[in-house]
Structures are given as structure tokens and as C-alpha cells.
Amino acid sequence: MNTEQETIIRVENLTVAYDETVIIDNISFEVHRGEVFIILGGSGCGKSTLLKQMIGLYAPAAGRILIDGDDIVSAEGSDRLRILRKIGVMYQSGALFGSMTLFENVRLPLEEFTNLNSSAMDLIVLMKLKQVGLKGFENHMPSELSGGMQKRAAIARAMVLDPRILFLDEPSAGLDPITSAELDQLIISLARNLRITFVIVTHELPSIYSIADRVIMLDKRVKKIVADGRPQDLRDKSDNQWVRQFFKREVALNGS
Amino acid sequence: MVEATAVLNTVADKDGVLTIRIKGRLDSTSTGDIWQGAIEALERASSKKVVVDTSEIDYCDGAGISLLVEIQRRQKKRGSELEISGLHDEYRKLLDSFDPLEFEEYHPEKSRKTSLTEEVGRATFSVWDNIRSQIAFLGELVAALFLAARNPKVVRWKDAFLIAETAGVNAFPIVALISFLIGLIMAFQAAIPMSQFGAEIFVADLIALSTLRELGPLMTAIVMAGRTSSAFAAELGTMKVNEEMDALTTMGLDPVRFLVVTRVIATLFMMPLLTIFSNLLGIMGGSVVLLSMGYPLSAYVDRIILSADYVDLLGGLLKSLAFGLIVAGIGCSHGLRTRTGASAVGDSTTKAVVSGIIMIIVTDGIFSVVYFYIGI
Numbered sequence A: 001m002n003t004e005q006e007t008i009i010r011v012e013n014l015t016v017a018y019d020e021t022v023i024i025d026n027i028s029f030e031v032h033r034g035e036v037f038i039i040l041g042g043s044g045c046g047k048s049t050l051l052k053q054m055i056g057l058y059a060p061a062a063g064r065i066l067i068d069g070d071d072i073v074s075a076e077g078s079d080r081l082r083i084l085r086k087i088g089v090m091y092q093s094g095a096l097f098g099s100m101t102l103f104e105n106v107r108l109p110l111e112e113f114t115n116l117n118s119s120a121m122d123l124i125v126l127m128k129l130k131q132v133g134l135k136g137f138e139n140h141m142p143s144e145l146s147g148g149m150q151k152r153a154a155i156a157r158a159m160v161l162d163p164r165i166l167f168l169d170e171p172s173a174g175l176d177p178i179t180s181a182e183l184d185q186l187i188i189s190l191a192r193n194l195r196i197t198f199v200i201v202t203h204e205l206p207s208i209y210s211i212a213d214r215v216i217m218l219d220k221r222v223k224k225i226v227a228d229g230r231p232q233d234l235r236d237k238s239d240n241q242w243v244r245q246f247f248k249r250e251v252a253l254n255g256s
Numbered sequence B: 001m002v003e004a005t006a007v008l009n010t011v012a013d014k015d016g017v018l019t020i021r022i023k024g025r026l027d028s029t030s031t032g033d034i035w036q037g038a039i040e041a042l043e044r045a046s047s048k049k050v051v052v053d054t055s056e057i058d059y060c061d062g063a064g065i066s067l068l069v070e071i072q073r074r075q076k077k078r079g080s081e082l083e084i085s086g087l088h089d090e091y092r093k094l095l096d097s098f099d100p101l102e103f104e105e106y107h108p109e110k111s112r113k114t115s116l117t118e119e120v121g122r123a124t125f126s127v128w129d130n131i132r133s134q135i136a137f138l139g140e141l142v143a144a145l146f147l148a149a150r151n152p153k154v155v156r157w158k159d160a161f162l163i164a165e166t167a168g169v170n171a172f173p174i175v176a177l178i179s180f181l182i183g184l185i186m187a188f189q190a191a192i193p194m195s196q197f198g199a200e201i202f203v204a205d206l207i208a209l210s211t212l213r214e215l216g217p218l219m220t221a222i223v224m225a226g227r228t229s230s231a232f233a234a235e236l237g238t239m240k241v242n243e244e245m246d247a248l249t250t251m252g253l254d255p256v257r258f259l260v261v262t263r264v265i266a267t268l269f270m271m272p273l274l275t276i277f278s279n280l281l282g283i284m285g286g287s288v289v290l291l292s293m294g295y296p297l298s299a300y301v302d303r304i305i306l307s308a309d310y311v312d313l314l315g316g317l318l319k320s321l322a323f324g325l326i327v328a329g330i331g332c333s334h335g336l337r338t339r340t341g342a343s344a345v346g347d348s349t350t351k352a353v354v355s356g357i358i359m360i361i362v363t364d365g366i367f368s369v370v371y372f373y374i375g376i
Helices: A047-054 A077-084 A102-113 A118-131 A147-158 A177-194 A205-211 A231-237 A241-255 B031-044 B062-078 B089-096 B116-150 B157-195 B200-241 B244-250 B255-292 B297-307 B310-336 B342-373
Strands: A007-018 A021-032 A036-041 A062-067 A087-090 A165-169 A197-201 A214-219 A224-229 B006-012 B017-026 B049-060 B081-085
Touching: A007 A047, A007 A197, A021 A047, A021 A062, A021 A197, A021 A214, A021 A224, A036 A047, A036 A177, A036 A205, A047 A062, A047 A165, A047 A197, A087 A147, A102 A118, A102 A147, A118 A147, A118 B031, A118 B062, A147 A165, A147 A177, A177 A197, A177 A205, A177 B089, A205 A231, A214 A231, A214 A241, A224 A231, A224 A241, A231 A241, B006 B031, B017 B031, B017 B062, B031 B062, B049 B062, B049 B089, B062 B081, B062 B089, B116 B255, B116 B310, B157 B200, B157 B255, B200 B244, B200 B255, B200 B297, B200 B310, B200 B342, B244 B255, B255 B297, B255 B310, B310 B342
Parallel strands: A036 A197, A036 A214, A087 A165, A165 A197, B017 B049, B049 B081
Antiparallel strands: A007 A021, A007 A062, A214 A224, B006 B017
């Protein structure tokens, strides 16, 4: 647990809307450095949309998103690039480049953004692939890998430049329990040892209990954050019945 | 923000111990600056023992850890002693999670060299494979079309009308523009030499025959191959990549009946219509040249009626039906055979357009020979 609460992401009065339809209505929250921060909610509540706003892919209808003090929404050109260097993103489908091998996919950011020599880059790539359990698959094309493997490769690519913040969209969906637990261990070790901040959209309750420092829950009926805290506290002490239900149903299924 | 810097300092003492001191911030931006220096110092060292002093590292991420792993790997391979001193506990844990000897130098898989004989064999096989699957597809298509003719209710007419609009009606401006310009250019090029013999008026004969018999159907077909065949291949290819095709199959719906038949029927209906417009616009293009040379429009129209008859028009329209089948069929068949990955859709589209155009020209040649022998 972190003793000092240094804010690394600050979302202020964010409203997200597609045309006239409001998806998220005026929410604010902060993410602290080194925290594993989970965005949770029922299907269609705008979790992935919120994630895409936070990485600056889409402009919000209103509000600001500050990454390490800089507004990613209004930043342009080299300022924007500087902010983007601080973040790494793993998309739901992996989004690996189909024309490159796994090794080339992970190596690409190093080639573009560092002055490391070639053998140093090779070593870093191999180490990252080892961390996600994909050593030995360097020369495979993404299409030759299973969905879970593609996801892990995408995590390796997202973290190859060691960004301060990693955004993961449904990282453990489609993974077997053992791989998923290994991934959880990786997240915990990166957060504790390197103080990398994680913002994760997920549904997997078992994994949330083991990795999350903090969870926010979005409810699509009110379009706001209805809970914010440690998952155990939300399950046991939340004054919102829907939140307790959300956690307890799953707990009843998994735990009893 | 302070710019990331890493500083390297090497000292060799009397006891034969080389000390490499690393200070500052070791991240993916700054590690590159000292990597080469550290490795060179290590290579030059004759000493048995190397100490890496990391006590003054402020921050170290994956790139920094990889430098330490590389130093470990080199020392272990040489069988020399190494001590990494002063490393923070959290970085030590990360470093210890890697076994340096596990990371041999990376060698990309070299593509195996193939002999000429093997290449020729593979190319021949792939051509044969392509022909075989085209024939199989043609069989499936004809069967599905027969089924549709016997029981028109199985055709999704709503889809067919929509496709007829996007593939046919929306193609009208480009077909019209190209036909008009081809007619005009051809008339202009022909008028110059013919005027030397005072035979400009026969430009009308040339335009009428060549447009109705050849250029109208051919130009329309080539535009449609570029515009519609590629669209069909891309659309069906994307559906294949997104597993929509598998969804259809597991629902018990035949993709050929569900997707291909509607496209083929729509194209078969639209192709002759577009060809008629193409003929008209081509002839109008030619008239501009003769009008500018002072001939009245009635003279031009008279010559056209005298030189061309219904057989020429119908012969051209029959060809356009065959071209329509080629445009839709080849586009759909390449779309259905799309592999996985982002480039696969592009490959299918390219193949659809290239083989579509080749097939159109070959078929046009066959029609010419047949028409010659039956005397039309």
C-alpha cells in the first residue's frame, strides 16, 4: 500500500456524449501513483469509453483529463507526444500489427523512441516477452497465436518503454485461470517494484480482489460513479445496494 | 521535469577489480547513452572480478534492469566473478526474476532458400489451386442461382436492391464521364487522319461500331471491376475476418446463397443498364468532335443508324451480362477466400481487381472470335 498519495491522473468534471446521448455525466476522480485502479461496471456503462477518453483518443464533451499534471485533451504536437510517452495501452483485441512478427511488434516502440543499440533492444524485447510468458514465440506472426497470447504480447508492447501508467482494457478476458493469475502477479510486481500505475477495465472479480488498490464503479442508469474504494469494502460496506449485489452475487458464485 | 541522465564511471584498482559505477536515472531514454560504454569497459577488462556499484541509481526501469542482465550474462559466459552492489530491494527482486543465461542473442528466423524447381512447382500448384477453387465456386454459384430461379423467395431482394443502388446507380457518374471522354478522344484522334481523305463523316461509323460492340461493354466492365469487384471482396473479406461468415455458417445459412447470390443478381441487372448508358454517352462524346468540324447533328445520327444495327447493340449487351457475372463472381470468391489479419483484406481486394480485369479481357477475346465465326 502506498503511504504517499501522489496524484498521477486527475479527471475533472468529465462528460462524455455520442451526439446527443450522454454516456458519462460529469464525473471527477483521481488516480494515485503506483496504484492499481480498476474501472468496473455493468455492460454498456461506458467503461471502455472512459478508458479511451483517458488516453486521449476521443475528446470529451466537457471536462479535463490531466496526466501527470498535463491536460491530454488540449495538448497538441510535441506536448501531446510527451504525454503519450508516459502511457502504454493494451487494447481489448490486442491490436498487434498483423504484418510484423511478435518480436518486431514489441521492438517497434524501442526503435522509434530510444537510442539503444540493436542488441540492447533485442535483449529488452526478449525480457519483456519472458515477463509475459511468451519467450520462444518471437518469430510467430500474431495470426498464429491464440487470443490470450495476443493479449499478453500486447501487454509486452505496451510496457516495452516502461511507461509510468499502463492502461489495460479487459486484460484477463479470454485467458485461462493460470495465465490470468500469472498476469495478476505481473501487474502486482510492476506496480509494487517499479511503481507503475495501472488503470484497468475488467469484469473478473477474482482478479480484482487480488490486484486492486481501488475500484470505481459506473452505473449506466445514473451515468455517474456510484462507488469508489477497496473492493472488499465495497462488497461489505457500500451503502449502494446495486454495488453490494454486483460484488456479492459473484462472491456467492465463486466463494461458496 | 528533470531530463533523464545516467552517468557511467569505471575504475580498475590494483587488486584487479574493475568497478563500474552507474549513477542517476536508468530508463529507456537514458540507458542507451551508457549501454555501449558499459559493455566496452566490460570487454576491455582483464580483471577477474567486476563490481557494479548501483547505490547511486535514483530510478531504474525495465531498460536499466536489462543492462544489468546483459552485464551478468557476459560475465557468466566468461566465467568471471560479478558483484552488483547497492541495488535497491525492489530493483533486486526484478533483476532476480530473470536468468541471464536464458537470453542468448536474438537471431531472426531466416527464410529458407528455395530452389528454382521448388519455386516453379509451388507457383504452378498455387495457380492450379486457384483455378480449382474458382471452378468449385462457379459450381456453387450456379447451383445457388438455379435454386434462386426455381424459388425466387429464397433471394433476399431487399439486399439485392440496396446492392443494385450502391454498385449500379452510384457508379453511373464515373461510367458516364469515362465513356463520354473515350468517345470524344477516339473521334478526335480518328478525325485528323480521316480529314486528309475528306472522310471525316465516317468517324460516326467508327464510333458507333466500336462503342456498341466493344468499348461500351468493356469500359463499363473495367470500371465495375475497379469499383464494385473490389468493394465486394473487401466487404466479404472483412466479414470473414470478423468471423461473421462463421456465424452465418453455424446458423445454417449458406454464405453463397445469403451474400453472393444477391450481389451477382444485382450486378447482372445493373451491368447491361450501365452499358446502355455508356454506349449513349460514348456516341455523344463523338458527336462533339463532328459538330465542331461543322457537320450537322442529323448527318451524324444518320450515319450511325446506317452503320450499326440491333445485332451490334445486343451483342454488346450479351457480353456485358458475362462481364457482370465475372465482376460479381470474382469479387465475391476472393472475398470468401480471405485469410486472417489486416493485410488479408487488402490482398483479396487486389486479387479480385487484377484477376477480374484479366478475365474480362480474355472473355472479350473469346466473344470476338465466336461473333466472327457466327458472322455478327
